[in-house]
Amino acid sequence: MTATEQATEPTGYEGHVSDAEYVKIALILGLLTAIEVGTYFESVHKAPDWLLILVLSTLMVVKFVMVAAYFMHLKYDDAIFTKFIATGLVLAYPVYGIFAFAMGWLPDWHWFAKVSLLVVPPVLTAAVFLFAWQGGNHDHDDAAH
Amino acid sequence: MADTAVAADTHEEHDPHATSLGMSHEKLGMWVFLGSDCLLFGGLISVYLLNKGRIGPDDIGPDEVFDIPFTSVSSFVLLMSSLTVVLAITALQRGDIRRNRIWLLTTALLGAIFVGGQVYEFTVFYREGLGYTTNLFGSSFFTLTGFHGVHVSVGIVMLMSMYLQSSRGKLGPAQSEKLEIIGLYWHFVDVVWIVIFTIVYLFPQ
Numbered sequence: 293m294t295a296t297e298q299a300t301e302p303t304g305y306e307g308h309v310s311d312a313e314y315v316k317i318a319l320i321l322g323l324l325t326a327i328e329v330g331t332y333f334e335s336v337h338k339a340p341d342w343l344l345i346l347v348l349s350t351l352m353v354v355k356f357v358m359v360a361a362y363f364m365h366l367k368y369d370d371a372i373f374t375k376f377i378a379t380g381l382v383l384a385y386p387v388y389g390i391f392a393f394a395m396g397w398l399p400d401w402h403w404f405a406k407v408s409l410l411v412v413p414p415v416l417t418a419a420v421f422l423f424a425w426q427g428g429n430h431d432h433d434d435a436a437h
Numbered sequence: 438m439a440d441t442a443v444a445a446d447t448h449e450e451h452d453p454h455a456t457s458l459g460m461s462h463e464k465l466g467m468w469v470f471l472g473s474d475c476l477l478f479g480g481l482i483s484v485y486l487l488n489k490g491r492i493g494p495d496d497i498g499p500d501e502v503f504d505i506p507f508t509s510v511s512s513f514v515l516l517m518s519s520l521t522v523v524l525a526i527t528a529l530q531r532g533d534i535r536r537n538r539i540w541l542l543t544t545a546l547l548g549a550i551f552v553g554g555q556v557y558e559f560t561v562f563y564r565e566g567l568g569y570t571t572n573l574f575g576s577s578f579f580t581l582t583g584f585h586g587v588h589v590s591v592g593i594v595m596l597m598s599m600y601l602q603s604s605r606g607k608l609g610p611a612q613s614e615k616l617e618i619i620g621l622y623w624h625f626v627d628v629v630w631i632v633i634f635t636i637v638y639l640f641p642q
């Protein structure tokens with residue numbers, strides 16, 4: 293397949309995931325949102341701040357990854373798109389995090405919680421995006437050779 | 438004969454639409470744009486986090502104005518619009534133009550409901566005394582969520598332009614990549630809201 297053919301050929305959302313599976317993914321996202329909103333209720337809201345933030349951050353990252361992987365098709369598309377977005381996210385997060393840290397945000401937290409908040413999300417993002425998924429389409433490698 | 442083959446190869450090498458990466462320039466361009474937009478929203482979220490607590494003892498803060506149940510419904514609406522835009526893309530790739538148009542309109546409608554909810558929320562906040570220049574929390578909150586609302590509005594315009602092209606018979610399976618690229622933008626707007634909703638509205642104040 294030539295580069296031109298590769299470039300003009302429809303990339304095809306169809307075929308990897310069926311419409312029914314997209315609906316299932318949307319329902320899971322809706323359920324995760326409901327769990328997030330559940331933390332707003334008084335009985336749950338009394339939990340320590342660090343625990344609430346940890347749970348909410350985890351749910352946020354899971355939702356983000358699910359939308360990027362399935363709806364934005366990163367899981368099945370060329371790996372270079374994944375690398376673009378993952379590199380940006382992994383580099384930007386600690387920069388903004390350290391900036392917020394230096395300006396006095398998170399003043400009363402345990403040091404371990406602060407360091408975890410800075411380090412864990414980008415490491416998880418990098419691990420999931422860059423290592424678990426190699427990207428589905430490497431035809432351009434064949435075309436290049 | 439051999440000369441003809443060589444000429445064809447040479448022509449292929451100089452094809453202005455050929456890409457050295459073997460993928461669409463437009464799609465790669467959208468991903469690069471989304472990467473840069475990540476940095477924009479990252480900056481706005483950081484500024485919000487820094488400013489949300491910088492309010493006087495009698496000032497209006499997040500606890501006084503946020504209506505979490507209302508915003509949760511808006512968030513759910515935007516989340517579901519990501520599903521409908523995917524269904525619009527798969528319908529177009531199957532050549533099912535009628536369903537493609539239905540899902541395009543549904544997505545635009547869900548986006549409009551979200552933006553309408555945001556306008557309503559801003560109006561309520563303003564009536565309760567939180568204006569753009571009331572305090573640092575107000576300024577950073579309206580800037581962040583306002584920028585996101587503008588992104589959604591631009592997305593609605595793009596979706597409606599796709600609908601118009603479809604109505605004129607100019608959008609078929611061969612042009613599905615156009616809609617896929619607009620879909621990427623729409624999903625990005627959704628993932629940004631996932632982050633904003635969690636950090637701005639749900640994190641303990």
